[in-house]
Amino acid sequence: MLYVAMLHIVDEEKNQKFRPAHLEYINELYKQGKVVMAGPFTDKKGGMAIYKADSYEExxxxxxxxxxxxxGARTLEVREWSPLDFPLD
Structure with missing residues (x-):
């Protein structure tokens, strides 16, 4: 199953400080097949990651x-995601 993690910046100073560790963490999970894709929002107020997991808890x-x-640099909202299969009939 796929889960979207919304990561909204709440402390810009902490975000800058911990961003390298964040990118390393996301990259490692990508290599393990646990992150499908991730990236920042164009308004620079946060980003999202799509996780592949067996459960919401995982x-x-x-x-x-x-x-x-x-x-504490960002808030977290995780939601299960069901992408559409295209083309839609």
Missing amino acids: AYKMAAADPVIVE
Whole structure:
């Protein structure tokens, strides 16, 4: 199943400080096949990551361990996602 983690910046100073660790963390999960894709919003107010997990709890645990969440630089919202299959009939 896929889960979207919305990561809104609440402390810009902490975000800048912990962003390298955040990128390293996301990249490692990508290499493990646990992150499908991730990236910043164009308004520079946060970003999102799409996790592949067996349960909401597993996805939330991975997202909550992100350094920018642990250090209070960003808030976290995780939601299960069901992408559409195209073309739609």
